[in-house]
Amino acid sequence: MFYRTSGQFKTSYTADMALFPVRQDAILLAVILAFAWVILPLTASEFAFQTLLIPILIYSLAAMGLNILTGYAGQLSLGTAAFMGVGAYACYKLVTIMPWMNPVVAILMSGVFSAGVGVAFGIPSLRIKGFYLAIATLAAQFFLVWLFEKWAWLYNYNASGAIQVPTLEMFGVTVAGPTASSHVQYYVVLGIVTLMTILCINLTRGTLGRTWKATRDMDIAAELIGINLMKSKLTAFAISSYIVGVAGALFVFMWRGAAEPNLFDIPLSFRILFIAIIGGLGSVLGNYLGAILIVGLPVILNTLPETFGLPISSATVEHLNIMIVGALIVFFLIIEPHGLARLWALIREKLVIWPFPH
């Protein structure tokens, strides 16, 4: 009834191959985009911007980068946070060496550095697979964080060893630094994330995406039908690291404002991996759903007792929060091991045939 697809005929190949062959999907997306671009920015408080909207978008982007590599190309990586770090430090060096540079250009360019580093650490993937590759990417994680600590040039020889985001302007508007307004930062993040999402959806639907999926499903078979595995794996590493690097630059420049090397340590890698797994490997939508669950939900839960005036101490709330989120992760993985994106796909399927299931 809500999702009736009958009567929507496709009369050409183009219509059949369209991004949203079902009209309701397009409407739903339009509503979501209207929310993201217009309604939320108009209604959200400073707190919501800084703790919900901006971080969820940035984490989704990072998870999307990882999803290209792990979900589509099947190469397990534990070095996501380190590649984010490369993006963040590259962006910091770019804007401090060339202060006249447009910050958005700097952010997009910093991904290039991270892509380069990603490819370098992706080379072992040509010889090793699965858990062994995970260990190789873990080496990237340890090595790069060590480098962020020891290579003082990276943080401009600051005594504290941390990077601080300078105030950056673009067309007369402050976009980064303490005086930047949350609205501006939100729109910059949203713009970049939207752009990257369109890129990802189209990449994964095209030739490149298909070669990745073939590599993931069975690399020997893929090689036999003429896919160049080296090209397939290394492009996956490059594009994945590019997106992750951009996410890292956004993470520090549009949200945190300062970063110390250990921020890019394993816990962050795991967090992003969890977002990708719980959201659903091999999907774009899943990254958003996963980020809402893992990043957004704890923040919302934290505010609940206060909203309802329950006299619970903040430490207890924190303990409860960890338990509830943990239980939810287990719950979602039990009802749908393929992640939230698959859960949504099932719901949608049910809605399409509702109320007459066959």
Added chain:
Amino acid sequence: MKLWKKLAAATALTVIAGGAMAEGLYAPNMAYRTGPFAALGIPLMNGQADYMTMLNERDGGVGGVPVDFSECETGYSTEKGVECYEKTKGTAIVTQPWSTGITLQVLPKTNVDEIPILAPGYGFSPMSEGGTFQWAYNPPVSYWDGAYMIISHIAGGDMSTLKGKKIAFLHLDHPFGKEPLPLLEKMAEEHGFELVPVPVGLKEMQNQSAQWLQIRRERPDNVIMWGWGAMNSAAIQEAVKTRYPMDQFYGVWWAGHDPDLAAVGEEGKGYKSISWSMPQPDSSLMADIKKHVIDTGKTQTTEDQLNSVFYQRGLVMSMMLAEAIKAAQEHTGKADIGPKDLRWGFENLNITEEKLAELGMSGMVPPFSTSCSNHTGHSGAWILEWDGSQFTQASDLLQADQSVIKPLAEAKAAEYAEANAPWPVVECDS
């Protein structure tokens, strides 16, 4: 779609929540009673909270207005800290960030949001330059003061005796641990001692065998430790294991946590920690705390914490906040002050011997006063020594030579302002 709706609803909720908070003066504390550093956090947070509860119970708050000393749990995570800052900044009169990481993060924002930061005994040493860091306060001493005082205690007051000595600096490889390095390097050059920095990575905190092997090989005359959390107890145990002479081992004030030393007991005898606070179990303040807070059960404090260094340091921290509120109330003539008024209060703190006696806190903290050009106060500190069962005072009040520290602080503050331009800087008259 559903999740987006939820998100929107939550957003609306938080807007409402923001308005519904705070009765009296809202002075939130970014506590960490969970996470890897909880063991050290709990006694400190308890001390802070108990002092405010005591004022609320005994005097009905400060200047007749109760203080809402709610906690916002961070688990020592920078991300949660920023969440707390955003949540509280609308109504709070002060930010107590409680970690160097969160301080670094929040410092630039306070200029814009105009909320004072109170970071007693931690944060960034150049914060003492009030002209540059108008909204940040780190009374009563900075890390650089602490490093200077430890060196001067090693020298026995005569810096020329340092010549040819070898001093190892065991520190956490983190902004906090690196903080005293610029000063120590400068002093090493000036007084001709050799400084051996021994960094301990965040991941290696609990396994320092490599570091202590290096210390054993280098045979330094002294070891200075800038550690926090699990790093301290691990270092003390390694020192005992490698038989490093304990009386040559110094720690920063965060490395003087009673349970860390109690774990080694007699073996730890002679270990020294510099401290700007001293437990005074017989003070009249402690009697009031017992009467109004502990006996009425309005606390999470346990009996064995009461006389520990960290618990009573928590009391001192809250005293500074309460005194700043008082000063601001007297200055503005109104009881319900805002963050801007409190900033004035912090800048004009005057903690004298008489004042401490009046508060029942004689000997708990050295007297100090702040001004525009001096946001730290530079009270000086004592050396505490572990006697096998507790910390005892082992020196007179030490002072850091500001003629050495001030130029360095000025240079670093200017550097910070330049790197973060445009950064508002004012000239100080006093």
